[in-house]
Amino acid sequence: MPTGNSSLIENLEDLRKEVFSALQGAGDLRALEEVRVRYLGKKGAIKSLQKGLGSLTPEERPKVGAQVNQLHDEVESALESKRDALESSALEERLKKEQIDISLPGREDRPGTPHPVSILIDEISTIFARMGYDIYAHREIETDYYNFEALNFPADHPARDMQDTFFVGEGLLLRSHTSNAQIHYMEHQKPPFKMITPGRCYRCDTQDATHLPLFHQVEGLVVAKDISMAHLKWTLETFLRELFGPKTEIRMRPSFFPFTEPSAEVDVWFEGKDGEGKWLEMLGAGLVDPNVLLACQIDPEEWSGFAFGVGVERLAMVRYGIKDIRMFYENDVRVLRQFEGQRQSWRR
């Protein structure tokens, strides 16, 4: 440490310049801390000056001492205000950085997609609503009377075997077809009328590629004067052409259902890619059996009607080329996402 009053004072001046330029150059809090340690730390330049005051003469000591102390205080307060400044600019910087970055691409917004079965039910409803049909819904938990008896299945009729369902106690069962809604509708409506009734049905079937214990049907019922098989055929042809295209060909084969007489099964011709086509069975239909009308207090001498029932999953399988009915209900998004963008038409 230099001795002698004037050189010490000069050194002090140099030191002051040095400290202040170091302070100015400190760009962040860490650099500032380094400056503090270098000059004010235990082994720092100013601290060692203070310690060295003891070696001065008693005359020099108070004067030089006062100057060193003054420098010490100046540096200390300059350090403090520099620290404040750096802290607030660091905060500002952070606030700026942590703002939401609107240039980041957002997370994809995936609206749900209507289920293929819903799409089809809506389409069928739209087609029939345009032809003036009521869209009607009724219960899935049913009594034997509405599911079988009133539809002309007497208690021991073998046709019941085809529709084994779930019996849930107290004479109740899960409806095995939507035909039950025919009876409910006719109990409250006076003919003439036209209605379809879509909904869930249940059967005690073992699952496989074409059977599930829960599935959907759309039932149709028309009662008016002089209804014939010709009305039925025209209606089904019109419906199936709307659904599968204007060139669609259908055929009707004789069949049996307790609630229709005569009864028919309706097939649709599908052209394969290889040029080979085939008839696919699509629905059951027929003229309403007089016993069914009678059960609903409708006079079969005055009124006649036709009815039909179609499996919605079956239609959807043909329409969308789905080979296994279980795919509809496995909730595999790879299947369901294919229907993205399809809107339920009658809600438009």
Ligand code: DAH
């Ligand atoms: N209910 C029948 C079934 O589930 C389908 C059916 C056939 C309904 C003929 C009808 C009909 O209305 O006339 O197998």
